[in-house]
Amino acid sequence: MSRDIRSFFSVQSSKKVSQESSKNNAKEISTSKSKKKRAVIESDSDDDIFEVKTVTKATTSPAVDKKKQKVEPARVNAVDVFGTDSVKRTARKSNGETSEFHNDPDFDQVLQELDESQWEQGDVSSNKNRQISSQESSASSSQSPMKELGPSLSPNKRSSSSSSSSSPPKVHKGTVPEYSSKSNEKEVCDPPKVNNLQTAQSNTKRLKLEKLNHVSTASQSREKGKSEIGEASIISSKKTSPVKTTKKETRPVIEPSPPSYMWVDKYKPTSLKQIIGQQGDKSNVKKLLSWLSSWHSNHGSGANKKLVRPSPWAKDDSGAFFKAALLSGPPGVGKTTTAHLVCKELGMDVVEFNASDTRSKKLMSDEVGELLSSKSLLPFFQSGGESKTTSKHVLVMDEVDGMAGNEDRGGVAELINLIKNSKCPVICMCNDRNHAKIRSLAGYCFDLRFYKPRVEQIRGALMSVCFKEKVQISPQALDEVIAGTNCDIRQVLNNLSMWSSTQKKLNTEQVKEDANAAKKIIKLGPWDAVRKVFSSEDHKTMSLMDKSDLFFHDYGIMPLFVQEAYLTASPHAAKKKTDVLHHLARAATSISYGDLIEKTIRSSNSWSLLPVQSIFSSVVPGEWMEGHLTGQIQFPSWLGKNSRGNKMSRLLQDLQVHMRLSISGGKQAVNLDYLEPIMNSIIRPLTSEGAQGVPKTLEAMQNYYVTRDDLDSLLELCKWPGRQDPMAAVESKVKAALTRAYNKGGGFMTPYALDAPIKKKRGGAHDDFGEGGDGEAEAEGSDDDESDDDAGDAMIKAKKTDKKDSSGPSSSKTTVSSRGSRGGSRGTGATRARGRGRGKK
């Protein structure tokens, strides 16, 4: 491009630009173009532009300038808003101080830009021009058609035409119209196309404009105001000429790849082979490709293959069974790209829904169904009218795990439904495959998991990008950047483009620093964190702070994880067995100290002590046991044991309260002394005498007011690992006899109300006893305490007998009683009544 400009200047250097009357229009036009122009300049190196020294500047007569100001004061104001410089400049110009500009290379640029852009965009703004100019003079109005043709004119022609009647621009910028000879040629042969190209360029250049703003040279700051105005004028001109703009806009959109300036888009893989880390034969791309290509033969109309659901552990499954594919993996590894490219490869149309679309149940069924049945118009445009439409669609549901909240309620369920009935392949994408929402979906999908590519895989591709962008970066520095983003290709590109925007040469040190600063903060799960705590490999690169930070991934549970895992760590520093124990003891002591700190933190809300805890609970044990973990990291058993302990404590308390009247001693005494003798006195008659022992057992239970439920908790409390369950020695026949006797005798009277709010679990061992009538007995026992129950129970019993009389079958009777019993043991008289009532229905 730079060469073009130079050549152009050489052509133009001798030219004088004529002044003309329609300054307002011209100014507008020229300013509108400055932006484009600047973009041109930016893409060239500065040197190129400085070489151009022969540019001539047109001077404007002060009178004309004044006139302009009079005619359009608003415009001047606007300029003022954007930058006083430009105003100043107009003022200066009106004084005829042209020589100053002459020597100013920056200004040269400005002039060039303004001039070129004016020409380039003549057609765009011409409508506007026409309107304004019509108010002013006939001369200016005659100019506008000229401008519309402008681009097609050669510079020479144009200069002549401008000198004759209309043409150039704003007084102070009235320089040589610059045109590259190359573009001129094009323009001559195919004017409308060039127009399009130019507008497309102008769009992209507008993007660059922003970047340019960083570079603060005097000329650019001066220019700023103008360019802004220019932009405004473009917009207004578009408004005034809707027909034209629409025509223009549709074309560039269809144009396959308008150059984008985000590297991520610029260097997006355009073919399957370019996808990083997906080249292998067993890669996800290949799998998806084969799955998609055989989809219609597998599931399409007329295909009635018998497809067998593959086992979830089958390795090389083609996924033929599934009607949908689920691509899962961390962000930035190319899931979306893969899906789109595969579809493109197979010539299928993509219908995409992502998180930005509402994907509620209703919408999914309505819209998606409709979309899939319709034909795409895109090919009509693309192939220039050739009617070649594909009937094959692919529904791409991106970011499925983003389906959430009220908006997308039922979305996943509907998606599953849609997959079941789909006439076209569906590709779903998500980050976390194990998310609760996705799990149901995963069962219907061909599972393709994307893993993070390795650093080496990314490095190659990125080196080529850097080369293309003329960014100098050492491979080591690049590795740092890649590692810093945790192998997120997208982020690496973004980071690089940001850093290289100011400096093309990236030195390793700087990049390292930046990479660290931009390091993705990765939240580790406790499992990963614990592994790092004890890993000597990781310790090499970690500072004390890093080690301490591991604790803060989840300070609530990390102490437990460390405590759980430190025994499995094998310290590398310890050579002898005694050394290992020594390290172990030191680690254990530190953990125990960490617990003291935790207690202090929690009891006095001294959260500022957390870092101290992190040292004692995580760093110090990690240091002592530095090495590797020999076993799998388990979930902290403390939590489970603690809740089991609490449950036992509850059972014990109930038992103690029930037995309280016949024993002395509190809960602890019951636990330590009483449990076994009481259990033995209850169970022994059963084991020694069998069914004959039942009365004795019942008596023992009665003496201590131990109910059936209590007996179960008693048994549980007496259970020790390695000890035989005492109940196991009792024959099931005897157990049944006991239950029968217990129920028949109506249980016994208890001094306490059985409808206590404490619910006891029924399950496990005592199922052998059956439950029939159980609750009835208890009810009678408790009735003594609660007179309210009496009425209810009496009524129930009466009803029950009625029922028995009327509807004979014995089976129904048993259900009645058993249900009643459950209700009875559970709740108050009222609930019991309800329970039985239900039983009868």
Added chain:
Amino acid sequence: MSLWVDRYRPKSLGVLDYHKEQASQLKNLVKQGDFPHLLVYGPSGAGKKTRVTCLLRELYGPSVEKLRMESVSITTPSGKKLDVKTISSNYHIEVNPSDAGIYDRCVVMELVKNAAQTHQLDPSGQRDFKVVVLTEVDSLSVDAQHALRRTMEKYVATCRLILISNSTSRVIPAIRSRCLGVRVAAPTSDQIVSILQMVCKKEGLTLPLELAKKIVDKSERNLRLALLMCESCKVQETPLQDKQEPILPQWQVFLRETARTIMHEQSPKQLMEVRGRLYELLCHNIPIQMIFKGLLKELVSNCDMRLKAAVVEEAAFFEHRVHQGNKGIFHLEAFVAKFMCIYKKFMEDSVIDMF
């Protein structure tokens, strides 16, 4: 047919088997009419509650034995509803505030206040005060104890408190100074032997002295445990034999096995196994102090003389930490690790010395 321990429990101060002097003192106390708040303390199985029951009978007569169980619901300031089981007669109410866990303060405030604020309904009752018996005062939170202080003074006209605890160390001094301390020491071995023999006689059995001593030894002067053991011996083999070994409670057996596991091998893997066993003990609500005690006893008895002091020191160190910390297992495990370290090192050193 209830267990011996319950069947032969003395019912009045006059028939108590030991600490007879103290029993007569209590009797006098009742007679004088100026009945103070009591803090009854002593080890488990010494007969504290038995003594208190006897005292109540002395105060109010046999009708105090007509007990009923009630469930009192209490609303905490945070709106949570709690049910606390109480045992009461017309004259007294017995409650274990620690049943309510961290809300024991509410129990003390509400329940004790309510009981104390109402006067005795029955004019025929000998006393114009009611008695509130609070058990397991050791585990009462400091907040709850502070809540008690004022109540004790304010309602002294209508209500007396009898606090039962294992030790006074966890009772705040303010409470201790407001109560008359009654220490119920564990019966001596001879007293237990005589009680066991008396019970056996009543049951129509003869208890060999040898066995009785063994039982006393194993029960660690816990009369309740001794009686229960004695009964299980009877079940095991009647008539009772000299050679019989009394059966220990399972948790003790388990604890001993754990200690043996530690002695058997010292390695991280073994520590892992020990951890599982310790968890099991803790799950069964065995107090961690008991675990420390049991382990230490077993470990020290197997240690070389030179090691004993060091081991005891470590045990004391970590047992103290248990009180300061939250998660007992951490400290227990640290103690075991430390012991393993010391022991292993000692053993290796002594092996080297030999050659």
